[in-house]
Amino acid sequence: MKALTLDNIARSFGGLPAVDGVSLQAPPGRITGLIGPNGAGKTTVVNLITGLLKVGGGRILVGDDDMTEADAPTLARAGVARTFQNIRLIGDATVLDNVVAGFHRHEKAGTLANMLGLPSAHHERREFERKAHALLDRFGMTALARHPAGSLSYGHQRRIEMMRALAMEPSVLLLDEPVAGMNDAEAYSLADIFRDVARQGVAILLIEHNMRFVMSLCEHIYVLAFGRLIAEGTPDEVAGNPRVIEAYLGS
Known part of the structure; x- marks a missing residue:
């Protein structure tokens, strides 16, 4: 089991800080929230964690491993997975094939074996499909x-x-607005799945605008505004924090 730790990370664009000295920890077995108004820098933080953007300062740790300079494929192999704010699927491929694609980091048969249709590749594909069907059943699809x-x-x-x-x-799962555009019934149908994933020892960082959903799922929440952390604590502590109220509603 591995924790995700951000130690004073920073990133600027054109000299303007988008993320400015953010430190947080998402421990294994827990759903940790990261919230903030539009433009707060939440997705930039996720892109820094997953190697899509280079960190301008600070450190990113997965467990005891320093992943600050790691690229996206290296982070994926290290067990860091994410969903995207804008859906990125292979539209023409089946639902099953899209899910099977997620097992690529566990592939052992190799490209040549797959090209030649060797038994090892067939066996591996069947095993991936079996696991994919288990996920489809879990999500009711x-x-x-x-x-x-x-x-x-x-x-x-x-x-x-x-x-x-x-x-x-994954050992670390980043959920970037996973229930955006869903109604409450659709959103809360996923809550038990996320809790179950966390109970298996996965460190989950949940970035979401649906405040009721975040408050119901997270034990600890960090609040970001203009690229800086302005508060952290339990849902009740965060909800009653004057700086958080001002960030969302104005002074």
Whole structure:
């Protein structure tokens, strides 16, 4: 089990700080929240953690490993998985194939074996499909396994992206607005799944605008505004913090 630790990370664009000295920890077995108004820098933080952007200062640790300079493939191999604010699926591929793609970091048969159709590749593919079907069952999407992912509703596509991230069997999972665009019933149907994933020892960092959803799931919440942390604490502590209220509602 590995914790995600951000130690005073920073990033500027054109001389303007987008993330300015952010420190937080997402321990294994817990869902940690990161919230803030639009433009606060939340997605920039996620892009720094996952290597899509280079850190301008500070450190990123996964467990005891310094991942500050790691690129996205290296972080994926280290067990860091994410969902995206804007859905990124292979629209023409089936739901099953999209989920199976998430197992790529566990592939052992190799490219040549797959090209030649060797038994090792067939065996591995069957095992990945078996695990993918278990995820589809968990998310209530077994009946849609053979449908093109791009033909499904927004809510279903969100679920596919989550399943693909879980297929990586991550130690750290970053959920970037996973229930955006969903109604309350759709959102809360995922809450028990996220709790179950955390109970398995995964460190989850949840970035989300649905405040009721965050407050119901997270034991500890960090609040970001203009690239800086302005508060942290339990849901009750954060909800009653004057700086948080001002950031969301104005002075």
